[in-house]
Amino acid sequence: MITIQNIKKSYKKNVALDDVNMTLENKVYGLLGPNGSGKTTLLRIISGLLKADHGSIVFQDKSIQEASIGYLPQKFGVFKELSVYEQLEYYCILKKIPQLQRKESIQEVLESVNLEDMINRHCKELSGGMVRRLGIAQTFLGNPDIILLDEPSAGLDVEERLRFKRILSAKDFPFPIVISTHIVEDVESTCDILIVLKKGKIIYTGTPEDILNHARNHVYELSEKDYHSISFPHYLVKISGEKQKNYRILCDDILNESWKREPEIEDGYMYLVKGPFHEV
Ligand SMILES: Nc1ncnc2c1ncn2[C@@H]1O[C@H](COP(=O)(O)OP(=O)(O)OP(=O)(O)O)[C@@H](O)[C@H]1O
Structure with missing residues (x-):
């Protein structure tokens, strides 16, 4: 369980997050809100990339820094000269996945996003949507304690959007997944809980049905x-x-x-x- 308490963040005078509190269990969460409502800022703070001005994030009684985090940023870049395999192997090294397990883990995550045929291709050969899928795949490597996806379906075609939804609906994950988006359609059938942000404040937490x-x-x-x-x-x-x-x-x-x-x-x-x- 991850407990987020009293998180505040401002960029100079611009308040991006204003006292955000939430508890994340092993469920799929849809983080919704209009442009500029604070979704990316919140995900970056949970991921440890950005420091909050105030508040704490606790993972099973420890600091969130000790958790293994799978994070897809809004802009996910690749090393163009690496192959898809090498790119994911690089993430395996960062995530300290033992060498013997790497090949199997990479094949598994590539299959889940329908990129297994691209395993030996250069990243520069991938389309924008394929890069996005590679970005989603890397978040599932290793044994993440939480997955944070910032607009995962941006740039995906209809078929891949549906496939992504199926991945999320197919099983119970042993960790929380937080998906940020401003498109309700992306999360309505896949998320257990919706969290709506408006001007940096949570204005709704509940099921998609209740909203x-x-x-x-x-x-x-x-x-x-x-x-x-x-x-x-x-x-x-x-x-x-x-x-x-x-x-x-x-x-x-x-x-x-x-x-x-x-x-x-x-x-x-x-x-x-x-x-x-x-x-x-
Ligand atoms: N690096 C930054 N410097 C200054 N202001 C920022 C910065 N990043 C975000 N902001 C501001 O903080 C607020 C929240 O932005 P944030 O990107 O977190 O919102 P968002 O909900 O993810 O928006 P979007 O849906 O457009 O991606 C906005 O007012 C934005 O202009």
Whole structure:
């Protein structure tokens, strides 16, 4: 278990994290939040790359520095002249994986991200999405105590995005996995717990199912004509339909009952982030 207590971090006067507290068990966590809400800063602090101004992170009664951490940064780079095998062997050395175990570990993680055929290719031959998958693979090497993935599915095509979700759903991992993203779709079916950050503060911790309740009675679908006639505060979630367009909105006003819709996870998340829509 990892306990994160009272973490604060500012960049000069800009407060990036404002008293963040959470406990991470052996579950998959989706760290959601709009751009600039503090997700990367939090992951960098947990990984030990960045020092918090205040607070502590404890791993099983010890300092987090003693934990083995698998970390995928937002920008993951490779040594272009190394082969895929050599690149991962380099990570094995950093993670102190004994030489005899390296080959098997490397093959295993490459298979999990569907890159086994690239094992002897130069990293410079990999596409952007393949580099991202190599980045995900290296986090699983060794016996990590925690895995931190900063926007893992950025740049992955639909098939690889689905494969990544399957990896996460396939088994119970013996360590926490934290996935940072601002795309609800990436985490809704794979994460046990969602944590939502807004302006450096946690505004929601709970299951993906419970988050949609935040938008209950706030979701409406209007025709184009009706939508253009409203003037109260609202958030436009999406426009769907071909000929007859439906405008799905979040608002605090009570509208025609026939326009009301059941909330989905994305509605709940957007209401938390954008709402409320009346003066509080
Ligand atoms: N190195 C830095 N120097 C100054 N300010 C920074 C630095 N890194 C982040 N910030 C600021 O801290 C806040 C949180 O940024 P952070 O990158 O952690 O957010 P994020 O949720 O990961 O955003 P995104 O989804 O865009 O990646 C933002 O206001 C950002 O401008």
